[in-house]
Amino acid sequence: MNNNKLLIINGPGLSDLSNLNEMGYGHLTLDMVRKKCAETCEIFGIKMDFRQTDDETELSRFLIEGIEDFDALIINPVGYSHAPSIDFAIYSSAIKMITQQNKPVIEVHxxxxxxQDVENTKPIQVPGGEVGFVxxxxxxxxxxxxxxxxxxxxKN
Amino acid sequence: MNIYVINGPNINLLGTREPEIYGKETLKSISKKCIKQGLRDGHDVKFMQSNYEGEIVGWIQNAIIEKVDAIVINAAAYTHTSIAIHDALKSYSGFKIELHISNPHLRETFRHVSYISSVVDAIVAGLGADGYSHVIELLADLQKHYKQKNKSLNTF
Known part of the structure; x- marks a missing residue:
């Protein structure tokens, strides 16, 4: 399989998952998530690039790399939609471009x-785009x- | 595990209804795949579909009586209207997943509201008909996660 490069982007704040412990998701660290992803990707022969950033500008750069250098994108955008400083257009236009290349994109949380006990996070808005949601x-x-x-x- | 896969209105038209959104796979084919996947993993999968809200509520109540381990529910259009299904799901204490073939959040705004999302454990959407088999495939792992989640919630 040649088209097997998967970019996994973890957005702002995900370096520390301790708040999830309080919500009952057990003791999770981002490194545990990375290891689990690596294991699953290995089963399927997928080349995974697992990243995290707290910097929105860097996140946009990751998305542009996603357009150019990867075959699929999984993104945990955290609370991008309620952070006032972020330009939503960067997310939606970059993600739309990736879906238009017929590359799978899935939003995960x-x-x-x-x-109700979760902060007001909303799903990514990419009108007309094909984005999975888990x-x-x-x-x-x-x-x-x-x-x-x-x-x-x-299938591609 | 005993699993109910409950499908709502118009899902019986899969394969012919707006295939550009819902794909070409028929409900019968999805049902067969789910049951087969379940058998492989030692699950008893009951696959059902109804165009009637009350019948769906009845099935959820039945799942409570029968102590079914998990419900996977694609309530289709009732997702956005049914307080009755919301209430029934709230009373069911097993593991519950809301599933959609397309991603409702990328479609008409009347599909952005779900009466179900807040009372289920998880949401899986926009993965096409394959979403069903992916969920069944991971159900044993997911149930473990759910038990762990409740265990740690109970410690508060």
Whole structure:
């Protein structure tokens, strides 16, 4: 398989997952998430690049790399939609470009972002784009997304 | 595990209804795949579909009585209207996943509201018909995660 380069982007704040412990997702660290993703990618022969940044400008650069150098994108954008300083257009236009290249894009969240005790996070808005969405499965949100990416890549 | 896969209105038209959104796979084919995947993993999967809200509520109540381990529910259009399904799901204490073939958040604004998301453990959307088999495939792992989640929640 040649088209097997997957970019996984973790947005601002995800370097510290301790707040999720309080919500009942167990003791999770981003390194545990990375290891689990690496294991699943290895099963399917996917080349994974797992990144995290707290810097929105860097995140935009990652997305542009996603357009140019990768075959699929999984993104945990955290609370991008309620952070006032962020230009939503960067997310939606970059992600739309990736989907237009017929590359799978899946938004993941560790917690269920619609439950009342979760901060007001909203799903990414990419009108007309094809973006998968997995929220609330803990570390398995990534696992399920990788399986879905693999299935889509093998169909392309 | 005993699993109910509950499907709402118009899902019986899969394959012919707006295939550009919902794909070409029929409900019968999805149902067969889910049951087969379940058998492989030792699950008893009951796959059902109804165009009637009350019948769906009845099935959820039945899942409570029968102590079913997990519900995967694609409530389709009732997602955006049904307080009755919300209430029934709230009363069901097993593991519950809301599933959609397309991603409702990228479609008409009337699909952006879900009465179900806040009362389920997780949401999986926009992965096409494959979303069903991906969820069934991971259900055993997911249930473990859910038990862990509740265990740690109970310690507060």
């Amino acid at each position: 560790i917690s269920n972002i619609f439950q 929220s609330g499965l803990g570390i398995h949100s990534y696992d399920l997304a990788i399986r879905a990416v693999n299935k889509k890549l093998s």
